[in-house]
Amino acid sequence: MPTARTSPEAPELSPATRTQLYETMVLSRTYEEAILREYHADKGPGFDIGKGLVPGEMHLSAGQEPVAAGVCAHLSADDAVTATHRPHHLAIAHGVDLRKMTAEIFGREGGLGRGRGGHMHLFDPATHFSCSGIIAEGYPPALGQAFAFRRRGTDRIAVAVTGEGAANQGGFHESLNLAARWSLPVVFVVEDNDWGISVPRDVATAIGSNADRASAYGIPGERIEDNDVEAVHAAAGRAVARARAGEGPSLIEVHTLRLWGHFEGDAQGYRSDLDEVPGRDPIPAYEARLREAGLLDDARIAEIKDDASSRVEDAIQFAKSSPIPDPTTATDYVFA
Structure with a gap:
């Protein structure tokens, strides 16, 4: 199968x-x-790191929004998504309940996992969404979901997302191999944000594009440059259509951006690109693009941002008002 370094020109999208x-x-x-x-x-x-309403580590996805928006636009709640330890953008784009997700992040009883999992272990059966703090862990479960979907005779698919560093893990290669061998309905997505924690991708990875690795398994591979949400949408559309048609898996790598640290509290002293990072923010860039096309103006932008803020603040207040789990119930809902 051919591997494209950059995607073909994206088709014209509706307003x-x-x-x-x-x-x-x-x-x-x-x-x-x-x-x-x-x-x-x-x-x-x-x-x-242990103090506060949200104790523990926190990995935020600012800058990587084009991946989630472009891929999940093609999915329904019947499709499965497995994400990484940096999962919120994908959960939101896939329709995970904001209130329940936020309560889970705050460790509250009203959360998706009754506060037992936290932000790296979100699990939502309603939308078939899950994530994990283990690198490349989401790829093998996606195969199981895809296998089950096919056995049931549906056109449902699984999407497995990981970072560029995880493409050097055994789970990545084993999953691509088995998905290709069994022609499973999976779309593999790699978010290349240039940094595996503090290690530059070109120090850790022998090739310039993980999409090139698709050819080793006889499946299509495509790399999207410039964090372009419309190009992501187009590539995901091709891969999702292929999977739904029973034609097997595809691999998409998106060159995206980690706008903030690997985790909150990361001083990022290792990053040589920090001065240029704000200028690469994909949201102002896409906003300007839509203004130029006449699809957005000041009033519409304000309306969209106000609506987002209202929904988010409602979720924050729900989380804060949800009870803290009783320590005596620590093992409830954990073992079956």
Whole structure:
């Protein structure tokens, strides 16, 4: 199968689709900014990762919104998505309940997992969404979901998302091999944000594009440059259609952007590109593009941002008002 370094020219999208992509990206960014605010609100004095309303590590996805918006636009709640330890943008784009997700992040009883999982272990049967803190862990479960969908005679598919560093893990290659061998309805997505924690991708990975690895398994591979949401949407459309038609898996790599640190509290002293990062933010860039096309103006942008803010703040308040789990129930809902 051919591997494309960059995607073919994207087909013309309808105004409604383009606006929806922008709305999804804005909602995701608004959510991450709110989580950032709440996470740091009571971590002082100094920075104590164990303190506050949201204790523990926090990995935010600001800058990677085009991947989630472009891919998930082709999915329904019947399709499955497995994500990484940086999952919120994908969960939001796939329709995970904002209130329940936020309560889970806050460790509350009203959460998706009754507060047992936290932000790296979101699990939502209603939308077939899951994520994990283990690198490349989401790829093998996606195969199981895809296999089950096919055995049931449906056109449902699984989408497995991971970072570029995980493409060097055994689970990545084993999953591509088995999915190709069994022609499973899976779309594999790699988010290349240039950094595996603090390691540059070109230090850790022997090739310039993980999409080139698709050819080793006889499946299509495509790399999207410039964090372009419409190009992601087009590539995902091709891969999803192929999977639904029973033609097997595809691999998409998107050169995206980690706008903030690997985790909150990361000083990022290792990054040589920090000065140029704000200028690569995909949301203002896409907003300007839609303004030029006459699809957005100041009033419509304000309306979209106000709606996103209202939804996010409602979810934050729901989480804060949800009860903290009783410690005596720590093993409830954990083992079956």
